[in-house]
Amino acid sequence: MANLVIVESPTKTKSIKKYLGKNYKVVASKGHVRDLPKSTLGVDVDHGFTPKYLNIKKQAEIIKMLKAEAKGKDKIYLATDPDREGEAISWHLANILKLDLNQVNRVTFSEITKSGIKEGMAHPRKIDMDLVNAQQARRILDRIVGYKISPFLWKKVQPGLSAGRVQSVAVRIIVDRENEIRAFVPEEYWTIDAKLLAASSKKAFPAKFYGRDGKKMELKNEEEAQAVLSAVKEAQFTVASVKKGVRKKSPAPPFTTSTLQQEASRKLGFRSQRTMTTAQELYEGVDLPKLGAVGLITYMRTDSLRISDEARNAASAYIQEKYGEKYLPESPRVYKTKNSAQDAHEAIRPTMPDLTPEAAKESLTADQYKLYKLIWCRFIASQMANAEYDTVSADIDAAGYTFKASGFSVRFDGFTVLYEEGRDDAEEKEGVLPPLAVGDPLKTQSVDSSQHFTQPPPRFTEASLIKFLEENGIGRPSTYAPTISTILKRKYVELENKQLKPTQLGEITTQLMEDHFASIVDEKFTAQMEDDLDKVEEGEKSWVEVLEEFYKDFSKTMEKAEEDMKDVRMKIPDEETDIVCEKCGRNMVIKTGRYGKFLACPGFPECRNTKRIAVEMPGECPLCGGKILEKKSKKGKVFYGCEHNPTCSFLSWDPPIDEKCPKCGKTLLKKSGRGARIHCSNPECDYQRPVDKEKEE
Secondary structure, eight states: OOEEEEESOHHHHHHHHHHHOTTEEEEEOOSOSEEOOSSSOOEETTTTTEEOOEEOGGGHHHHHHHHHHHTTOSEEEEOOOSSHHHHHHHHHHHHHTTOOTTSSOBOOOSSSSHHHHHHHHHSOBOOOHHHHHHHHHHHHHHHHHHHHHHHHHHHHTOTTOOOOHHHHHHHHHHHHHHHHHHHOOOOEEEEEEEEEEOTTOSSOEEEEEEEETTEEOOBOSHHHHHHHHHHHHTSOEEEEEEEEEEEEEOOOOOBOHHHHHHHIIIIIOOOHHHHHHHHHHHHHOEEETTTEEEOOBOOSOOOOOOOOHHHHHHHHHHHHHHTOGGGSOSSOOOOOOOTTSOOSSOOBOBSSTTSOHHHHGGGSOHHHHHHHHHHHHHHHHHTSOOEEEEEEEEEEEETTEEEEEEEEEEEEOGGGGTOOOOOSSOOOOOBOOOOOOTTOEEEEEEEEEEEEEOOOOOOOOHHHHHHHHHHTTOSOHHHHHHHHHHHHHTTSEEEETTEEEEOHHHHHHHHHHHHHOTTTTOHHHHHHHHHHHHHHHTTSSOHHHHHHHHHHHHHHHHHHHHHHTTTOOOOOOOEEEEEEOTTTOOEEEEEEETTEEEEEOTTTTTOOOEEOOOEEEEEEOTTTOOEEEEEEOTTSOEEEEETTTTTSOOEESSOEEEEEOTTTOOEEEEEOSTTOEEEESOTTOOOEEEOOHHHHO
């Protein structure tokens, strides 16, 4: 008996073959084998949106191999990835190999393990045409938007631009945030902080000004702050009330695609594409001693929080053995998946909960180890008991004004012994309060006022943008990584200190899209389209109907835009700097070339002067006192050197920080990676210290 199993990735073949045995041949399609043509629209919009699929040229040898392998086989199983795109690839394979679409030959593996392969092979089914049609509808929608609007952008803005249902909305969201930041008007406010001593303690604790007579007061200027300060400066601080309690904190659920990308960004500094590439490797299989090739995580494209009873029981067994009975919750944890989520797959979890990251470390790359550890810790922690804290809050009276102090101590560490979720915003840390009782007099160590100004909303990071897209139903988690990569590659957006900032190209293109294709960049429209695609997948709506509804208005919008912009060509203004061209005296402008941004004289072609953009770093050169600049080697590696180079020889691979050496007064440098430390830039000074982890976080 000879059977053929076709998967997408060659990496999977080794893992799967060892579990299926000698009666099965496992081969890989290496992704898609058919697609819409590159040079034309490839969709007959007048006749039911019929797509014209062609064999992909670079896949010719693979297709030839698949046809040869399929000959004479008793059974052919299509085992591409268990999602819409994987279903569509199986459908294309069936067409190329001329397989009967009513044949029960589609199998899916939620994990590449012995049990996962066995479960998948035991439940073959027909190709799900609802899934295929949902993918076809998405592909055709994106093709229509891209092939109709992109040439329009080439003519009106500049060649090489692209538009897309999700990418154009993502750029608009980033541009809108930038406009919010520009329009933001900071408002002044003041705070008053006291450091107080209780009779029972030698260590002062902080208390913050709250208000008067139990009502909160806002201090809007220095005069208001000074009035309070004058009243309490010499007053007796007395404990007015004390409230004690117990706070419980539950663990975060196991990862979905979106939350994995967010947390890997926060904790590991991974870009979303890097996260998904590494997760794919962990899913497809890694060679482990004694076990051979085995998938370490379940399928990584999912928005479900469901986990199997088998996995939950395995996690509980590990927790009990490692930490003891008290670290298990009273009843097993079950997390509720959002109503809008697709529940085809489990949450992302380790396939073998008893395989610790340390046990697998020697077999993994650095990225694989970091990501596996993140997934493993999150999953195990999700099945652990709550953390419990003893909390204390106190109201303190001084001359009729109220100050508040709060603190906590850990009663039981619970899941936090292993893992705590990262945050996008800074969390104010509380300390431990000394024993306090109503009526206790407190000694004043200091009372100070501080001026502040309200801050604009922050720019999006990759993590916060992904969170926003998911919360608003824009795109699907599997599209976030390629979307962010595309808008960065097309120069609509740039990364600045890990924040997404729109370029002038991004802002001008977004303005044009808002003026002429408002629905394409409308968040609600995009979210509604995702709902419609879900209905196609569930068999509730025809894919052709979805496309017809969209195209009816889109074609009119396209015609109107062409007419309105008939004689218009938009110019992207150059960003002027205060750096004067030494050859002709004009202010130089910032331009973007194939190697990034550079300074150029606006007098081109009369004046052809160009120069690198200097990024000034904190501190000063330890040898001559000049500015320290960020530079790049010929291979693109960042280093730091003196502005007077080559006259001054100072160079460093370690970035300077805004702190002076307590020993010699020179600028300090920060070394990352193994042996991370803060050290002095002065070669004659031996000062160094470990990196302060709390400050880092």
